[in-house]
Amino acid sequence: MNDFMMFSLVPMTVAILISLTCALLGNFLVLRRQSLISDAISHVALPGIVASFLLTGTIASAAMMLGAGVSALVTVVMIEAIRRLGRVEISAAMGVTFTSLFALGVLLLEVSQASGVHIDVQHALYGNLESLIWFEGVGLASLIDPTALVTLPPQLARVAMVALLVLVFVLVFRRHLILGSFDSEFAASIRARPALIDLLLVTMVAVAAIAAFEAVGSIIVIAMFICPAAAARLVTNHLGAQIAWSQLFALVSAVSGYWLAGSGLIWLGLDMSLSAAGMIATVAGLILLLACLWGPQRRGHAVLSNA
Amino acid sequence: MIEDWWLALAFSAGYNTTLVTLGAMLLGAGAGMIGAFVLLRKRSLVSDAITHATLPGLALAFVLIGVVQGDGRWLPGLLLGAALSAALGLWLVQWIGTRTRLGEDAAIGAVLSTFFAFGVVLVTVIQSMNVTGQSGLTGYLVGSTAGMLAVEAKLIAVCALVLLAAIFVLRREFLLVCFDADFAQTQGINTWRVDLLLLLLLMAVVVIGLKVTGLILIVALTITPPVTARFWTHRPSRMVALAALLGALSAYLGVTLSSARESLPTGSLIVLSAFAIFLVSFLAAPRRGVFASLLAHQRFRHRVHLRQGLLSMSHNEPIFDGLTLKLLRRAGYIRRDGAATPQGRAAARDAEHEERLWALYRRLYPGDALHREHAGLEPIARVLPPDAINDLEQRLPPKGEPA
Numbered sequence: 001m002n003d004f005m006m007f008s009l010v011p012m013t014v015a016i017l018i019s020l021t022c023a024l025l026g027n028f029l030v031l032r033r034q035s036l037i038s039d040a041i042s043h044v045a046l047p048g049i050v051a052s053f054l055l056t057g058t059i060a061s062a063a064m065m066l067g068a069g070v071s072a073l074v075t076v077v078m079i080e081a082i083r084r085l086g087r088v089e090i091s092a093a094m095g096v097t098f099t100s101l102f103a104l105g106v107l108l109l110e111v112s113q114a115s116g117v118h119i120d121v122q123h124a125l126y127g128n129l130e131s132l133i134w135f136e137g138v139g140l141a142s143l144i145d146p147t148a149l150v151t152l153p154p155q156l157a158r159v160a161m162v163a164l165l166v167l168v169f170v171l172v173f174r175r176h177l178i179l180g181s182f183d184s185e186f187a188a189s190i191r192a193r194p195a196l197i198d199l200l201l202v203t204m205v206a207v208a209a210i211a212a213f214e215a216v217g218s219i220i221v222i223a224m225f226i227c228p229a230a231a232a233r234l235v236t237n238h239l240g241a242q243i244a245w246s247q248l249f250a251l252v253s254a255v256s257g258y259w260l261a262g263s264g265l266i267w268l269g270l271d272m273s274l275s276a277a278g279m280i281a282t283v284a285g286l287i288l289l290l291a292c293l294w295g296p297q298r299r300g301h302a303v304l305s306n307a
Numbered sequence: 308m309i310e311d312w313w314l315a316l317a318f319s320a321g322y323n324t325t326l327v328t329l330g331a332m333l334l335g336a337g338a339g340m341i342g343a344f345v346l347l348r349k350r351s352l353v354s355d356a357i358t359h360a361t362l363p364g365l366a367l368a369f370v371l372i373g374v375v376q377g378d379g380r381w382l383p384g385l386l387l388g389a390a391l392s393a394a395l396g397l398w399l400v401q402w403i404g405t406r407t408r409l410g411e412d413a414a415i416g417a418v419l420s421t422f423f424a425f426g427v428v429l430v431t432v433i434q435s436m437n438v439t440g441q442s443g444l445t446g447y448l449v450g451s452t453a454g455m456l457a458v459e460a461k462l463i464a465v466c467a468l469v470l471l472a473a474i475f476v477l478r479r480e481f482l483l484v485c486f487d488a489d490f491a492q493t494q495g496i497n498t499w500r501v502d503l504l505l506l507l508l509l510m511a512v513v514v515i516g517l518k519v520t521g522l523i524l525i526v527a528l529t530i531t532p533p534v535t536a537r538f539w540t541h542r543p544s545r546m547v548a549l550a551a552l553l554g555a556l557s558a559y560l561g562v563t564l565s566s567a568r569e570s571l572p573t574g575s576l577i578v579l580s581a582f583a584i585f586l587v588s589f590l591a592a593p594r595r596g597v598f599a600s601l602l603a604h605q606r607f608r609h610r611v612h613l614r615q616g617l618l619s620m621s622h623n624e625p626i627f628d629g630l631t632l633k634l635l636r637r638a639g640y641i642r643r644d645g646a647a648t649p650q651g652r653a654a655a656r657d658a659e660h661e662e663r664l665w666a667l668y669r670r671l672y673p674g675d676a677l678h679r680e681h682a683g684l685e686p687i688a689r690v691l692p693p694d695a696i697n698d699l700e701q702r703l704p705p706k707g708e709p710a
Contacts, residue, residue, distance in 0.1 A: 099527030223420035285421025
């Protein structure tokens with residue numbers, strides 16, 4: 001139990017919070033056929049974070065969040081500019097943008113590594129959930145012990161804040177989000193400002209991606225956005241139910257993935273532990289595979305009601 | 308540092324660097340070429356999925372080879388593993404896209420991230436295994452041209468050459484399918500098979516390119532040069548050739564730049580070179596570039612203003628718009644005080660006559676007029692043949708009556 005408090009409580013909570021947050025937003029991305037925005041945004045979190053480090057010299061979370069947020073904004077503006085001014089197809093515009101920015105991030109990282117910066121390319125890609133150890137978490141009593149609670153890894157509070165922010169965003173704008181997901185022209189005609197909502201949604205995706213970045217890495221987070229929501233889409237025709245299913249799938253992926261990575265192999269008699277973030281995403285992908293094979297609504301048309 | 312770059316640019320920075328440069332250039336050409344077809348088929352981001360899907364196969368092959376011979380680094384085996392898992396990922400993207408109601412975007416995103424995640428899990432397996440050469444594996448993530456052996460460079464060069472030849476041989480079928488899939492079908496071409504072939508070749512490019520740019524950045528080589536080429540030409544065959552050229556150029560610049568100093572990552576520099584070329588084209592390409600578009604827009608605006616000004620003059624209406632006045636003055640149609648010059652009066656009469664001809668044309672042949680972009684702005688003699696204009700002149704009602 002004490003081992004669990006110290007080594008697993010925080011990573012697991014972080015994993016659950018990230019999964020739930022990403023899956024919540026993922027519902028709207030999947031409905032709008034904009035899933036790949038999460039791909040683009042999560043790739044450019046890297047240059048944003050590196051640039052903000054080089055500029056401010058700290059890895060304080062506020063600076064990193066700001067850096068990644070700015071790079072997300074730059075990405076969206078670049079994609080739109082290339083698409084509109086250059087008349088380039090959207091997916092190609094996205095490809096040009098995020099690969100170039102990601103390359104810039106890797107270059108900055110490698111060049112600055114020579115001057116003693118410690119952000120690791122591998123960790124940026126894979127994430128490092130396991131490192132969130134709560135040294136003072138020595139037992140259940142620590143949960144109500146203020147001095148122990150202060151030493152909780154700061155990532156936990158950050159992830160919780162972002163989860164709350166995203167939840168509030170979805171609750172406040174739910175009608176706009178739903179309208180824009182089904183009929184953006186109608187939404188525009190009743191002045192629901194679909195373009196603004198689009199931008200806000202992308203910003204929220206960026207915020208969630210950045211929060212997840214450090215823990216689970218930049219590519220695995222894409223699975224957290226898409227897989228649970230896509231699987232839920234194949235299970236039901238009702239948006240409310242779809243969101244509920246996506247949350248359930250996210251929770252199952254986070255818990256079982258974390259457990260499999262940490263103790264699954266030990267139970268099998270092999271003494272090794274695997275990447276927790278990788279395992280969580282793998283489980284999410286397997287759930288999607290099952291939904292593709294047997295989901296009750298896997299072939300239906302795009303009919304979807306709001307009840 | 309600059310001198311080192313010059314040496315590399317001139318292919319005289321040593322045998323290994325030269326070999327790597329040539330191999331990367333061949334690869335860039337192949338990637339640009341196949342990417343052009345993929346862009347024309349509007350499936351650019353499929354290569355994103357394929358690339359990330361190589362990781363689990365790569366890792367699994369590494370484990371198997373490592374168990375057999377103690378060292379996981381054996382390039383042909385690793386490439387085979389990567390190719391197999393990329394093929395599986397590709398098939399899954401197709402399958403999810405056609406058999407379920409999820410869009411291709413969700414299929415691509417789900418496959419790329421899940422495969423990559425599973426690959427990461429396998430990489431952690433490798434890290435706890437007792438095989439040598441583990442550090443070599445990370446080179447596949449962001450590329451490690453600097454650490455490339457001469458044998459590997461040769462293998463990449465030969466593969467890329469074979470690939471390039473294959474794409475060259477198949478270019479007609481590809482172009483036909485990309486240009487008009489339905490027409491290709493009537494010509495007895497199996498579109499489905501050509502598409503599959505296209506994706507298989509794309510996969511081959513990705514797999515061969517792993518070692519050069521790394522698995523996350525190879526996707527850039529298949530997207531950016533073709534998009535750039537599109538700015539310079541709208542003939543598909545020329546676009547394919549140009550994309551190949553630009554791909555090779557990006558690789559050449561990137562590899563040589565990175566050989567100038569120890570810590571520079573090759574893959575990133577190749578991608579950034581490609582982006583620099585894209586940026587220049589995006590801004591300055593003669594027909595589709597941003598500057599050219601702005602100029603064309605400006606010219607169009609001037610023409611509209613000038614024409615409206617002349618029409619107002621012919622109706623003796625006052626003109627208040629500043630730009631219109633300026634344009635009329637510059638053309639010598641009005642004097643500084645705003646009075647019409649003899650030239651101006653003649654031009655206004657012509658403009659009005661032309662306007663009446665256009666109005667009649669629009670009334671008589673509304674369907675045709677719709678198809679002519681900006682009908683009424685071009686001089687009518689440039690758009691319609693002389694006999695048609697003659698015919699319109701005959702039927703033109705006397706002045707004063709509506710046309």
